[in-house]
Amino acid sequence: MTPDEYVEAVLDLVERIPPGRVMSYGAVADALAERSGRASARLVGSIMARHGGGVPWHRVVNSAGRLPPGHEVEARARLRAEGCPLRGAGVDMAASWSPDETM
DNA sequence: GGGGTGACCCAGT
DNA sequence: TACTGGGCCACCC
Numbered sequence: 001m002t003p004d005e006y007v008e009a010v011l012d013l014v015e016r017i018p019p020g021r022v023m024s025y026g027a028v029a030d031a032l033a034e035r036s037g038r039a040s041a042r043l044v045g046s047i048m049a050r051h052g053g054g055v056p057w058h059r060v061v062n063s064a065g066r067l068p069p070g071h072e073v074e075a076r077a078r079l080r081a082e083g084c085p086l087r088g089a090g091v092d093m094a095a096s097w098s099p100d101e102t103m
Numbered sequence: 104g105g106g107g108t109g110a111c112c113c114a115g116t
Numbered sequence: 117t118a119c120t121g122g123g124c125c126a127c128c129c
Binding site: 024025026029040041042043044045046047048049050052057060061062063064066067068069070071 | 108109110111112113
Binding site for chain 1: 123124125126127
């Protein structure tokens with residue numbers, strides 16, 4: 001699997017996240033690990049930082065439910081608009097989504 | 104080719 | 117509960 005395809009896979013998975021649900025970088029990495037064989041939360045983070053435009057990046061948060069630095073306000077606004085349960089500075093991890101729920 | 108950095112994660116203190 | 121250290125892998129200088 002080429003790096004480009006890996007990026008595509010990440011973006012594709014992020015697009016599949018239903019509105020009102022979220023996924024942690026680690027969960028994305030873990031889900032893609034089964035497909036690509038290699039993944040790490042840092043990679044997903046850097047990929048989202050570079051190629052995150054064009055996908056609902058606000059549905060991807062860190063394991064603590066914290067929003068990406070510099071985009072906290074926008075992410076919180078979008079999540080609130082989708083009906084995602086917000087909690088403090090981030091989101092409620094009870095809304096975490098798994099790929100095999102709606103596959 | 105080598106070293107530093109980052110939208111991360113986990114365990115220990 | 118908050119901070120620190122180690123591991124992780126691709127990107128940039």
